Amino acid sequence: MSKSVNSRGDGEKRSSCPLACTLDLLGDRWTLLVVRDLFFGRSRFSEFQRSPEGVASNILTDRLNLLVEQGLVERRSPLSGKRATYHLTDKGRSLRPVLAAVRDWGLANIDGTAALIGADAAK
Numbered sequence: 001m002s003k004s005v006n007s008r009g010d011g012e013k014r015s016s017c018p019l020a021c022t023l024d025l026l027g028d029r030w031t032l033l034v035v036r037d038l039f040f041g042r043s044r045f046s047e048f049q050r051s052p053e054g055v056a057s058n059i060l061t062d063r064l065n066l067l068v069e070q071g072l073v074e075r076r077s078p079l080s081g082k083r084a085t086y087h088l089t090d091k092g093r094s095l096r097p098v099l100a101a102v103r104d105w106g107l108a109n110i111d112g113t114a115a116l117i118g119a120d121a122a123k
Contacts, residue, residue, distance in 0.1 A: 030055050030063050032095075034055075034063050035099065038086065038087070038092065044083060044084075045083065071092075073086050073087065074088075103115060
């Protein structure tokens with residue numbers, strides 16, 4: 001079972017509210033963008049870094065490690081000298097409707113937004 005997540009990093013939940021607990025895991029400005037990129041088919045660290053939002057490498061490392069630790073992402077290390085790849089688990093793939101709902105809300109309510117890449121990836 002995954003340990004709980006909170007902004008303090010001490011493993012204690014700030015409450016038992018499922019919304020608060022979910023936001024502790026996914027509510028920062030980068031985590032759902034990494035998940036979005038995984039749905040778009042990105043799997044290598046360098047591919048995530050090329051996303052238009054420009055996540056810093058230390059933050060990307062932290063978010064990927066968190067997603068692996070919480071069971072949303074699997075890190076695969078090939079036997080050959082190639083670099084590791086990251087892949088959504090079933091738990092991670094279960095976020096698809098969440099991403100679709102956030103995308104749809106943004107398209108409907110925030111002027112200037114557009115689903116430019118992988119528009120159907122979160123459907």
